[in-house]
Amino acid sequence: MLRQRHEAMLAAPLTEVFSALVQMLARTRWVSDEWMVEPDRLPRVGCTYVQRRGSVIRRGRVVECLRPVALTLYKSLFDPPCRVRLRLRWRLEPLDAGSLVLLDAIYRLNGPAYLNRRHWRNEIHSHCGKLLKALSARLVAGPYSVYSVDSGQKIGSKSITDTNTTAVNGNPSFK
16 A cells, blocks of 8 residues: 655634535535535535546545544546555644644555556645645635536426435446
8 A cells, every 4th residue: 555645734724624625525526506505514424426537437435524624535546457546534633823634645556557656656646736725725715606506407307417426335326
């Protein structure tokens, strides 16, 4: 298992940083209109998601959500023939003037990915850096300036646009 640790000091209180973290992650993972309306709502432990960007398939689930101190996601990245199993754990600690965000990335590479481990180490390092920058930008932007309740669908059922996945047995089922 390979490890990386990233940290950022933010000038916001712990609860505000945690709320911004959940909203930032919700945008690309377990987003639905209900999440945007109620910013205090937390992701359910065991909630899964599936995304595809180009040839890379990303599957993940929420492993731990302890308000307002910790959030852990488990992800599998499939980029044939490579597979990366990644565990991202955010831990927040209070400081005198703000909060400290610790992001631990623990990852395991299969055979073909291990042969290209320098590439994956750099990819994970840049991904974690982007997540921390997005979190600080989310805090500066304020709670509702990026998100809106409108789904873009003007008629019909709004559940058509939901592609959130929840599965107990590990097989994704689209809503």
